[in-house]
Amino acid sequence: MFDVIIIGSGPSGAHCAKHLGQQKQLEVAVIDARDFNVQDRSHKACGGLLSSHAQKALRQEGIIIPDDIKVEPQLNKVNTSDFSNHLHRFYPRSYINMDRRKFENWLISLIPKNVTLLYSTQVLTIKKTQQGFRLEMIHNKQKSMLECKILIGADGADSIVSRTLFTQRQHAQRYVCMQEHYLTSEVQTSYYGIFDESITDYYSWALQKDKTIIIGSALCIDKQVHQNFDTFKTKLKQNTNLQLHELKSTEGAIVLRPRSIKELNYHCGQAALIGEASGTISPTSAEGFSYAFRSARYLSESLLRYGATEKALKVYDLKCMKLRFSIALKLMKLPFMYQPWLRKWVMLSKITSVK
Ligand SMILES: Cc1cc2nc3c(=O)[nH]c(=O)nc-3n(C[C@H](O)[C@H](O)[C@H](O)COP(=O)(O)OP(=O)(O)OC[C@H]3O[C@@H](n4cnc5c(N)ncnc54)[C@H](O)[C@@H]3O)c2cc1C
Numbered sequence: 644m645f646d647v648i649i650i651g652s653g654p655s656g657a658h659c660a661k662h663l664g665q666q667k668q669l670e671v672a673v674i675d676a677r678d679f680n681v682q683d684r685s686h687k688a689c690g691g692l693l694s695s696h697a698q699k700a701l702r703q704e705g706i707i708i709p710d711d712i713k714v715e716p717q718l719n720k721v722n723t724s725d726f727s728n729h730l731h732r733f734y735p736r737s738y739i740n741m742d743r744r745k746f747e748n749w750l751i752s753l754i755p756k757n758v759t760l761l762y763s764t765q766v767l768t769i770k771k772t773q774q775g776f777r778l779e780m781i782h783n784k785q786k787s788m789l790e791c792k793i794l795i796g797a798d799g800a801d802s803i804v805s806r807t808l809f810t811q812r813q814h815a816q817r818y819v820c821m822q823e824h825y826l827t828s829e830v831q832t833s834y835y836g837i838f839d840e841s842i843t844d845y846y847s848w849a850l851q852k853d854k855t856i857i858i859g860s861a862l863c864i865d866k867q868v869h870q871n872f873d874t875f876k877t878k879l880k881q882n883t884n885l886q887l888h889e890l891k892s893t894e895g896a897i898v899l900r901p902r903s904i905k906e907l908n909y910h911c912g913q914a915a916l917i918g919e920a921s922g923t924i925s926p927t928s929a930e931g932f933s934y935a936f937r938s939a940r941y942l943s944e945s946l947l948r949y950g951a952t953e954k955a956l957k958v959y960d961l962k963c964m965k966l967r968f969s970i971a972l973k974l975m976k977l978p979f980m981y982q983p984w985l986r987k988w989v990m991l992s993k994i995t996s997v998k
Contacts, residue, residue, distance in 0.1 A: 646951035648791035649673045650766050650804055655918025655935035656797030657750040662943030664755030669951055671758045674780060676765040679751055686744045688822050688894040690848060693739040696933035712745040714852045718834045726839035726878050728987040732996040740852060769807045775913050792951045794914045800897040802920035808911055815899035815906045815922035818845055821872045822859035826889040840983060842875045845900065849885055856885060861898055861929060900926050904967045910960040913953055917942050923966050927973050927980055934966060
């Protein structure tokens with residue numbers, strides 16, 4: 644039996660495993676359905692932008708981001724385009740533009756060797772036992788079982804841990820993100836954040852990575868999804884000078900958007916949630932990396948201090964007050980970005996915008 648099993652080896656799971664493995668006091672395993680080797684084509688659809696908050700979270704732990712995960716151009720401002728009100732403004736931001744696949748592989752390379760990594764392995768079911776949990780998994784068409792005392796759900800927006808063990812809780816709203824990659828010969832140094840209520844009540848984006856322009860939109864999950872994405876592309880062509888010629892690939896992923904801090908779930912019995920599985924992601928921008936790193940650090944600190952016990956998870960839940968507070972502040976900012984008349988007022992006022 645493992646002391647701790649982490650389901651998910653994305654940013655939150657890998658970061659938590661790194662910390663837990665360093666101390667060698669707990670037996671830890673990480674399971675992920677993905678393979679993460681160089682040939683593995685499966686990757687998560689993502690903007691791949693490391694915000695200043697995420698950079699700070701890593702800096703505070705003394706972690707230096709390697710240059711080889713960065714891609715050009717580096718983006719220093721957001722071109723906020725309000726198609727509904729026919730306005731646009733530039734806002735300064737210091738993102739690191741990254742290759743998400745290389746970023747994830749780098750995080751995994753930091754996990755110490757004493758942590759057991761079970762990749763290409765999908766968790767199918769989770770059963771509560773007297774001592775903890777029994778997981779049924781599948782790898783190379785072979786089913787097997789594993790047991791643990793503490794179960795960590797780092798398994799993202801569609802978390803099986805959250806769906807199975809946090810059934811009595813409220814959950815964040817789900818959106819589907821669609822992205823398309825186009826070849827380009829131009830250089831766009833701003834990141835487009837696009838607001839248009841006829842497309843979505845969330846937002847859409849466009850950004851460059853090397854010779855590719857990525858366009859995407861977070862859309863309400865209903866029958867209009869494809870139609871709304873087509874409307875987005877038409878409006879993007881009408882309102883920007885982005886050249887969308889040769890389509891390289893398309894991809895999609897679910898993203899969560901909390902509407903209240905009651906939808907943030909961190910602990911239930913001997914199970915804990917970190918990263919997006921906990922619902923902790925910015926409801927204004929879908930920035931999730933900073934919360935993935937912070938929640939992973941809080942949980943690993945608690946487990947290392949109190950061992951593989953429920954008390955550790957209770958302490959983790961308390962530490963997450965800081966995350967709840969951060970999301971609460973973003974929820975207060977929400978109307979100024981997503982109520983068209985308030986957004987118009989903010990943009991016309993030119994507060995914090997630059998040329
Ligand atoms: C289109 C899009 C663009 C985004 N852009 C940005 C951005 O630019 N900047 C930013 O900060 N955030 C961005 N986000 C949000 C960010 O991707 C997430 O918040 C972040 O990845 C959360 O990390 P995580 O480790 O919690 O979960 P994830 O990265 O989702 O990792 C979960 C892992 O769990 C595994 N898993 C899931 N279920 C199982 C199972 N049953 N068995 C085994 N393994 C399982 C998955 O394979 C995956 O590897 C974006 C999200 C989307 C959808």
